Amino acid sequence: GVRAGLARVIAGVGIPVVLVTHDMADAAALECDVAVLDRGQVVQHGDRTALMARPSTPTVATLMGANLLPGTARPGPAGLTEVVLDTGGTLASGETGSGRVGVVVDPWDVTLVHGRPGDSQLNHLPGTVASLTPVGNRVRVQVGPVTADVTALSAERMGLAVGAPVTAVFKALSTRLVVLGDEPDRLP
Template sequence: MSTGRGLDARLIVRRAAFELDLALTAEPGEVVALLGPNGAGKSTALRALAGLVPTSGGHLRLGGRDLRRLPADRRGIGMVFQDYLLFPHLSALENVAFGPRCQGAGRRAARRRAADWLERVGLAEFASARPRALSGGQAQRVALARALAVEPGLLLLDEPLAALDAHTRLEIRAALRRHLAGFGGAAVLVTHDPLDAMVLADRIVVVEGGRLVQEGTPADVARRPRTDYVARLVGLNLYRGRAEAGSVLIGEGLTGDGLTGEGPIGEGARTLDTVDSLEGEVFLAFAPSSVALYRTRPDGSPRNLWRARVAAVERQGDRVRVQLAGPPFDAVAEVTPAAVAELHLVEGSLVWAAVKATETHVYPA
């Protein structure tokens, strides 16, 4: 809930085949990340905040001021675009000084402010360089300095790290975190990368199909996903069901790889035992690394044991993700390459899968 000092918006944008209806708040000093799949409406929301896309309804206030009727250049908003959009014919210094000049600052004052910001982002020695002479990371920092030089009440960042290579991304992500920590206004970040959201944001808003489907701190969202998309991002198996007497009857299964399954379960019930005492509609989640795989039925018959078919085997770094197809439900396991060889895990092979009740996490739906 906004206190009135930051951003308080309800963004309604209607197009022929899409409607965005998103309530969004951000307090001064807070970084909010918009996370969601392609076409969810994240960039549309950002452009509606900036005044680059007209809204069909709702409200948009920043520091208590109504922005809906103001043109983009009078909203007190800074924006960093995905491709930075630096003016190619201007030097880095002149790019950063452009905003203050538009606000009415004199040439000398604007250049002093620009030089100060280039020093803050570590590019003082590149003041005279044109954009074509800058690396991707340097261009990103110039774009950030240009956005902050107008002293905005709201900073918008549209996939600010997407155009960078992996090594540069790591370096610039850390620098961006420092600059955002020192920014006194509200900030809204759009990203497809869950790591960017987890590292840079104080709060995550997940958008799917133009609607808010989940929000919370990065830790809350990662620990308690509420949709298949979020489960995939954080790498969890996720199911919805009904909890009763220490077990969960799985209804429509959701997993971290978007698979669903229902139907009779062969040997066992369509239930998973847990150590939680919740009752009623719940989500149940567990990590792929919690799933143990066996070629034959294991001794002791763990309570959460089911027969599954290997649907796919995919190497990820020093681990291997194994997609398991139901019935009773689909799941993802994570094992070592040695386990793949020992268990002869190939597409189509049958295995026994087990997960301990203590490895499951249950929370209200």
């Protein structure tokens, strides 16, 4: 394909190449360092794995394909941070934060359940399935403000369908917090 051909050309020229894209699949296919620009400023630079693990801004988080749930953080029980979501509900995070934040959670860290979730995963967001999008051997499921990735087999076994009630659950330790604000964060 085009990405494989481009990767061969870049490898063949042996010099640094600047590739401008809005599609992280391009950067992933080329296995290159990524510099994320927001409003003309470099807000984060590094390899794709580092950006996914520690997004510095809401823009980086959403570009990496993560869920971004805005809310207000405050100290919570047991050393956790409690985030009251703008959309309603409260989440727990293992990270420290206060004030306006975005809770970042990757779609593959979200589990969908019918009925009452277990106690291990502290974050429970009940809702209905808004959409199901097949992507290879998995299905991307939209439930309220959260996207979850499940295997196609799991989606079939759960009987997932648009309008079906489910609860999206994830661990407090699967979350990251990013500061929300009007201006992009700048690298030091």
